[in-house]
Amino acid sequence: MQLSATPYEERLTAPRSWWLISFLVGVSFALILLPFGTLPLLGGLVGGTAAAAVVASAYGSPRIRVVGDSLIAGEAKIPVAVLGATEVLDAEEARAWRTHKADTRAFLLLRAYIPTALRVEVTDPQDPTPYLYLSTREPERLAAAIEAARTAHA
Structure with a gap:
């Protein structure tokens, strides 16, 4: 593997x-x-x-990991094949996606003490979740890891 x-x-x-x-x-x-x-x-x-x-x-203290062909965020495990575009959110944009832009169907690994986040679209037509909101201190690195895992397992 x-x-x-x-x-x-x-x-x-x-x-x-x-x-x-x-x-x-x-x-x-x-x-x-x-x-x-x-x-x-x-x-x-x-x-x-x-x-x-x-x-x-x-x-x-939840963990976010990209392992093999999966993104593991807290207790959720999602194959990178069903993930779409990523959007790095600065502190202001992250606050907007936590409040007035938020979708109640989204998966949120939200920690208010972390100002930045990554928003990842879910492209699986069977999954009602439109996107993942992941609080992270290193959103650019997480986005690059998701993209690398997606291309490695395409």
Whole structure:
């Protein structure tokens, strides 16, 4: 099995501020449990911080990959053969496609903390999804990897 000529992998890691917020959630739990003593207070701090960090990590860290003849975005796996034109979206255009230009049938791997994105048309007539909106820090590289995979497996 041959991999695409331009392999691509990106993890959309959560911003640093989310980790501070996770700690503050732990502090909140500790303050709630303060009347019950020192051990519950420490348990609230550790447990609350850990629970909030797990949630931040799970939501804030999806992966986008181009592997072989497939684009894998979060939990979606799409063959590159059914993908059409790509459009690199700067911060302003990405905001427009997240709001007033958005189609409710589109697949969105949307992370508001990432300002740029890539819009990829879906050309499969059997699929009602008109396009994929993928938040990415490197939209040009992702577009090139999709194109390289498409031509390698055409």
